[in-house]
Amino acid sequence: MIASSDDIIIKTIARIFVPFIQIYALYVIMHGHYSPGGGFQGGVILGASMALLLITHGYDEVKRRLPEGVVMLLGSLGVLIYAGIGLTCLLLGGNYLDYSQLSVILHVDPAHARSLGILGVELGVGFTVMAIMYSIFFDISTGGFLPGDEKQSGEWGDNE
Amino acid sequence: MEVTLFIHAADDAFRILENAKVQAVGLLDTATRLTSETRWMEEKKVQGILKGAQATRSGFQNFVATFVMLMGFWALLSGKFDTFHLSLGVICSLIVAYLSHDLLFANVRVGDGRVIAQRFLRYIPWLLREIVTANFHVAYLALSPKMPIDPQIIRFRTKLESDISWVTLANSITLTPGTITIDIADREFMVHALDRKVAGDLDTGEMEDRVAHIFMEADHIYIQDVLDVSRIFAELKRGM
Numbered sequence: 001m002i003a004s005s006d007d008i009i010i011k012t013i014a015r016i017f018v019p020f021i022q023i024y025a026l027y028v029i030m031h032g033h034y035s036p037g038g039g040f041q042g043g044v045i046l047g048a049s050m051a052l053l054l055i056t057h058g059y060d061e062v063k064r065r066l067p068e069g070v071v072m073l074l075g076s077l078g079v080l081i082y083a084g085i086g087l088t089c090l091l092l093g094g095n096y097l098d099y100s101q102l103s104v105i106l107h108v109d110p111a112h113a114r115s116l117g118i119l120g121v122e123l124g125v126g127f128t129v130m131a132i133m134y135s136i137f138f139d140i141s142t143g144g145f146l147p148g149d150e151k152q153s154g155e156w157g158d159n160e
Numbered sequence: 161m162e163v164t165l166f167i168h169a170a171d172d173a174f175r176i177l178e179n180a181k182v183q184a185v186g187l188l189d190t191a192t193r194l195t196s197e198t199r200w201m202e203e204k205k206v207q208g209i210l211k212g213a214q215a216t217r218s219g220f221q222n223f224v225a226t227f228v229m230l231m232g233f234w235a236l237l238s239g240k241f242d243t244f245h246l247s248l249g250v251i252c253s254l255i256v257a258y259l260s261h262d263l264l265f266a267n268v269r270v271g272d273g274r275v276i277a278q279r280f281l282r283y284i285p286w287l288l289r290e291i292v293t294a295n296f297h298v299a300y301l302a303l304s305p306k307m308p309i310d311p312q313i314i315r316f317r318t319k320l321e322s323d324i325s326w327v328t329l330a331n332s333i334t335l336t337p338g339t340i341t342i343d344i345a346d347r348e349f350m351v352h353a354l355d356r357k358v359a360g361d362l363d364t365g366e367m368e369d370r371v372a373h374i375f376m377e378a379d380h381i382y383i384q385d386v387l388d389v390s391r392i393f394a395e396l397k398r399g400m
Contacts, residue, residue, distance in 0.1 A: 008344045012327040019260040023230045026252040027237045030245075065259060 002141050004058035014056040021049040029126040033115055039122035043129025050130075051137045059142070071131045071138075078128030085120050097121070187393055194392075222265045225273075227257040229264070279374040286370065291336055294358070298337040301355060310355045317348050318368060325375040332367055 005011050025045035032038030054062045086097045094101035099117025100110035108116070234249040235241070301309055320326055330341040333351055338358040342350045353359035 006345075008323050009327050009330050009341070012323045015263045015266060019226060019230060019256055019264050020233060022256045022260065023233055023252060024237065026256065027234060030248050030252065031238065031240075034240075 002054055002059050004061065005056045011056050014052050018049050018053055021052070022046060025049060025126075025130075029122055030119070032122045033118045039125025040129050042122075043126040044133055046126065046130040047133030047137070050134045054138065054141065066134075068138075071135055074127045075131030075135065078124040078126065078131065081124030081127070082121055085117055085124070089117075183397070187396065190396055191389070191393075219261070223257055223261040226261045226264050227253050230256055276374060276376065283370055283374050287332055287335070290367070294337045294339075294361075297357065298354065301338075308355065311352065312356075312359060313342070313350060313352050314359050314362065315348055315350050316363070320347075320368065320372055320375075322375060325371050328374070329368055329371045332371065333362065336367075 025042045027042075028037035028045060029039055029042030032042065050062060050066060053065070085099075085102075088105070089098045089101045090096050092101040092104060097117075099114040101113075102117050103110045103113035106113050106116060230253040231249060234253055235246075238245055238249060240246075301307065318326065318329065320329060326344055326347075330344055330349065333339050333341045333349075338354040339362055340352045342352055344350075351359075351362060353362060
């Protein structure tokens with residue numbers, strides 16, 4: 001169970017840097033089809049920013065910002081976006097993830113459709129990677145027991 | 161003859177003294193007026209912040225300020241200014257600003273952000289000069305054959321009041337060669353210093369004063385404040 005850190009320097013620097021890390025992560029995701037980076041890298045950075053917030057500001061602060069349910073929802077949503085775009089291409093008569101087929105729906109030329117399709121897929125990958133990275137870190141750090149679990153309260157209470 | 165001269169001299173002296181007294185009283189009056197005016201403004205700001213309506217508005221202001229900063233950072237990173245990428249940037253900045261708008265501007269004390277930014281920018285050259293001079297000193301210590309180091313840990317209580325000023329001071333100390341901030345606990349700094357001179361430099365508290373000046377922690381009188389005020393007084397004096 002992670003409590004709020006009592007090191008003022010680390011806490012303050014993390015507080016100032018987290019928004020910039022998050023916007024950088026989103027930049028990496030959104031520009032994945034132009035420059036190095038993409039969904040996975042950006043998702044990991046986004047997950048890392050939440051992990052940084054978790055180890056500096058503690059469990060309660062992070063839970064208020066990003067509840068467990070939302071994390072799981074984001075993870076599933078990412079897979080849905082990825083698979084949805086792939087299957088749409090399949091249904092439109094192309095191969096799985098053959099983005100050029102999307103030009104029919106998006107009313108743009110095939111090259112542009114590819115670009116937008118990759119962006120959508122990367123968005124999905126980014127969401128999922130962020131949610132799962134964060135979830136793994138969260139589960140390891142709490143040992144799988146949340147403060148709400150009455151049954152296990154004695155067990156994790158010993159660690160405090 | 162000599163008596164008249166003496167009387168004249170005494171007369172002159174008295175007149176000069178009188179002038180000086182009048183000027184001093186005038187200066188003090190101006191100083192009191194300026195102080196009471198700033199205090200009145202500060203009190204008004206504090207009262208405003210204590211009101212609930214003001215608090216929600218400042219939350220919204222934080223949101224907007226965070227959004228603007230993130231959008232600027234996005235533009236710097238992206239370098240693409242077509243509608244598509246800019247709208248992506250706006251959406252991303254809105255999401256992040258919504259997620260973390262209370263992080264960037266937490267624990268902000270009463271004070272004008274522009275003044276803080278200006279003073280911080282003026283602080284950087286001074287810090288750089290300190291770093292360069294300390295560099296030479298540490299190089300001297302390392303290169304001299306006897307290596308006259310005297311490592312020591314010094315503790316001092318700080319008069320600074322907000323976390324951001326503590327961190328600024330701690331990181332300034334760490335950036336200056338020869339000194340490293342080990343810990344801040346209960347407003348007490350624990351600093352490792354390489355030798356006595358470096359520790360003495362730190363003990364004079366000039367750095368602390370300057371940091372306090374940046375963040376307008378106005379419960380004390382600081383060297384920099386006195387210097388600023390003296391410039392104002394010089395202006396006033398020229399006007400007289």
